[in-house]
Amino acid sequence: MSRASIWIFDVTTERLGGGDSIVLWGLRSDGVVTPLVDTSFEDHIYVAGLDVEEVRERASVAAAGRGRIRVEPVRRRYRGVELEVARVSGEQEAVKAVAKALDNVADVFEADVRLSQKYILYRGVKPSRWYEAVYEDLERPFYPGAARLVELNEGADAPPPSLKTLALEFITLSRLGSPDPDRDPLVAVALYWGEEVEWISGDERSLFERLSEIVSELDPDVILSFGGNRVFYPYLVERAGNLGVSLRLGRYPGEIYQSVLGHFSIGGRINVDLYEYVDDSPIFQMKTLEELTAYLGLSQPRVRLDPHLYAHYWESDREALREYVGWRVVSIYNSFEVVREEVVSLSAITGIPMDYVLTSSSGRRIEFYVMGEAVKRGELIPPQVERRVRSYQGGLVLQPRPGLHRDIAVIDFKSMYPSIMMRFNISPETVVEGRVENGEYFEELGLSVRRDIEGLFPSVLGLLLSKRDETRRMMEGLSRSDPMYRVLDARQRTLKILANTVYGYMGWGAARWYSAEAASLVTFIGRRMISRSMDRAREMGLEVIYGDTDSLFIRHDPAKVDRLLGWISEYLGMEAKVEKVYRRLLFTSAKKRYAGVYDGVIDIVGLEYNRRDWCGYARELQGEVVAEVLRAGGVGRSLDILREYVSRLRRGEVPLEKLVIWEQITRPLDEYRVNAPHVEVARELARRGWRIGRGVFIGYVVTRGEGPIYKRAVHYLEADPSMVDVNYYIEHQLIPVVHRVLEPLGVPRKRVEAAARHTGRGLDAFM
């Protein structure tokens, strides 16, 4: 019998010696891998709507020959109602057969929760945390150090052990977008584990072998990539299959395989694909590694190559390629060093193992957390079903007063939707149609909120937010350099993000706890609160300029604004604060589009400047014009700036990359019903063998010629500067972005157009 502190990095189900085994993949504090096998955990389902005796009869028939099962009556709650249900437990295969047999005649619960997930939920074991484990030798360990779990208790709240990490980046000779395993060979792999970049290249078979060898020797806990799940692992698996070679990256026999949601499992190791981290966050517009490293304050590449052109550089400039790919693999490694705490806390809080927590969607993340709380409260977990979704009204957006304003205070409700849900007890099971006893009725929607039970979601929100407060208190005593400080900071941010997704989750059609009614009640109360606050502000003599969902823009009068905040707290029971005070603020005539300056910081919201479907050159121009208007308090030199931009474009001094317009493919190409420029370019690429799926970014430039733009859009790799339709860029990119900013100042479009025409020297050069 041994004891040790173990950090659990994954929980998996394995078939070891016949039965179902749960394996807790543990790391000891000295870094030794210790898989703990637990054979004592049984699968189960709950069956409602059928007499327990009948469940027993039907279950024994269905399970016959597949293993022993047990059926017992238990009390559980479902949607706020207590009921008696049958709990069927036993070996996985037998329980699955029972679930299938009863599916048509009764309500079956938790058949769609995987066994390893049930282990986490019912044993209360969360991955990415420390435990005190007692274990004994296995007769036949399937991995060196594997042991039988005897006892497990919560351990210290401490930083994770050091994880041995290996970053991978692949070079394939793909000339047509993402690599095709039937066509494009793998020519090199770059590996980095904190020392020197290691390269393998040469004959493809030996390359696969060498890769397996290095991974096995190095024995990393984490394998990092940027785009592994989307691009490289599917390619590698098929390519290895085509060549008849095996790719062994896992800790025990068995190759990598695709599991849920496009995630690849690498047995006994953690597969972290940082593309998924970037894809998740709106901070990263183009979803590139360069954006990630810039955001994290890491180095940028000295040479920057387009990954679509690896095959080209492999032939023409292998040194540059080597340098760039080397930068990438090091950057992937270094980026993970910075975001590791965030990934760990996301896993530790939600209960989803690190291995696929980044792959799972934000809806599934909060859902798994809710599932854990439901189990603790004795509530059944609703099944995942296909359903029709009902749309409902969202937040209130006020019409702005266009023009340049001074000293505008932005008042924000703090966590508006979570606060409303907690204050009004709004939850999928507490919001019901019509009037109920002990309920609060909302006439306008015909919905009531039950007050006789505490809602699951308000309770989840209360937990998340109180844990966040507690975490922030713990941080107070620590210095910023303390490793625990980073852990706690990541934790409190994660808790906030999770709390903010709870409302959206309820309105999501694929959610187990879907409730458009509850979601619509939240937004209704939000609209009412903003609207009442606005009325109150006006009664107090404050001038309301604008507002959106949970904010009000008010001409600043500190004393009155303070009183308004007090009123909001007292009469609405909500906390609001002055988020910032804009010294100057420019509203366009459109909602959600404005720019302002406070404390020397320029905010640009909703304008073309922030949008990747406008070319970089126009965005840059608008940024300059906005800065000029806010500085000058009027038009200032704006039109001169436009003239300069037009001249430089006409003189051919603008690099092609600044003229590229980026748009995303959001569906399979044959589902598009329109001829749009980016779709047409994508179709052309597809005809030539590119694999264009959802999420692919199409960059194009508009070239000279006849006809609609979709016929003149050319992929940026196919275009050269002489093809550019300069007039299109002037008329449809440069003039509009300047006009957008100057129009609220009373500048007519004709004046902007005239400025673009009169550019002085260089005019007509290309006409």
Place this chain on the structure above:
DNA sequence: TGGGGCCGGGG
């Protein structure tokens, strides 16, 4: 000239 499809980003 106006409506529909589509996209991106705001809160």
Place this chain on the structure above:
DNA sequence: GTGTACGGCCCCA
């Protein structure tokens, strides 16, 4: 694969 509100592009009738 969290929600809705919104503006503005291009295309087409």
